[in-house]
């Protein structure tokens with residue numbers, strides 16, 4: 149049986165971890181400097197957010213070259229040092245593979261635009277409707293229609309995300325081979341972990357039709373060939389080594405996840421799903437606020453814990469990432485009980501069955517940013533939705549309140565290392581502002597206090613390493629309907 153249950157993964161957003169050369173942007177030498185800190189915490193893997201060459205329209209999730217490190221983070225040698233030095237601390241590197249789409253700056257797309265049919269077929273194109281409208285009415289994840297017109301072909305290309313992120317055509321075997329080659333290239337550099345970005349969206353149906361009930365996702369999520377394509381990628385690349393993989397599954401179902409991450413399926417080691425992070429969405433809509441529904445949160449955890457273990461499939465356990473607001477501000481109380489709620493949330497999560505993830509700063513109880521002016525935001529989604537919400541008639545103050553709760557920049561602010569200028573993140577003005585509370589909430593202060601959130605996380609990791617039942621035991625829920633408690637036991 150696979151034993152991923154003893155692993156703990158720490159996620160680093162390279163832009164915001166530690167700047168070593170004073171340009172206000174985090175980099176690999178900065179991460180190398182912090183390896184002893186991470187070893188002290190006790191983690192096994194570092195997942196690095198997308199760090200390939202990119203115009204950065206979506207902070208690296210618009211990849212222009214999969215074979216090169218973006219120069220803002222350092223050189224290929226810096227990356228190789230990171231892999232090498234991390235191994236000395238028994239830490240492995242997990243890279244973020246953005247394979248659903250490329251940047252429109254990618255050579256393939258540029259060739260397609262220049263008329264090269266071979267590369268045109270790397271992407272997804274359709275004719276517009278006779279009425280002059282785009283091929284379907286689907287709504288992009290970042291707002292607006294999902295199709296962009298290209299005059300040369302009198303056709304539109306599909307972009308489920310930003311207009312500069314063109315969806316790849318995985319039905320083309322050449323595309324599938326390219327993807328396996330990329331994974332292979334990084335495996336040869338000593339990378340043993342891979343996170344696959346929105347990978348359950350890679351297989352689109354043959355006929356694309358209007359969605360009159362939603363934004364189109366029901367047609368392209370967990371698509372017709374997705375399991376086959378993942379197995380193909382596994383067999384051609386990471387399946388050949390002792391790897392740990394995780395797929396980011398957008399709006400997925402349990403039925404599909406037990407397949408993606410099921411024992412002997414030869415697809416992935418584990419999956420992220422996001423249902424538990426929508427319990428504070430009003431009418432399932434990210435940009436509409438409501439208080440979070442505790443019973444719904446519990447029910448979701450129980451359903452997924454039981455559902456996955458029945459098939460020997462593995463879930464990622466996580467509260468935070470670079471796309472989510474901070475959990476103490478969201479499901480805890482960051483004003484009156486910051487430390488207590490951070491510890492409580494950590495415990496509830498880390499004792500479940502699955503692979504726990506700690507997102508940088510979570511281990512010291514970092515909070516939401518509480519920015520008060522739109523000029524403080526950088527994220528493309530936040531900026532788009534600022535306009536969309538304003539156009540829908542909402543007042544400035546209301547829109548700012550929504551962004552304070554929902555913006556992805558809440559989780560992307562620089563890591564708070566100490567009480568010095570810019571929280572010790574950089575000597576220069578950071579690319580995204582440091583949160584005002586850094587003088588109280590920072591690594592130096594946490595390490596100096598044995599009762600801190602940091603040591604609580606350290607203990608949770610140590611417990612997982614020590615007890616097989618935490619790694620492998622069954623999850624059994626108790627007091628399912630209790631209005632205030634979330635209770636479960638782990639047993640053999």
Ligand code: GLC
Pocket residue numbers: 206209210246309345346396470471
């Ligand atoms: C994933 C990433 C997110 C990115 C999107 C498009 O959801 O986590 O940051 O914007 O995919 O690549």
Ligand code: CA
Pocket residue numbers: 167168169170171172173174175220
């Ligand atoms: Ca830098």
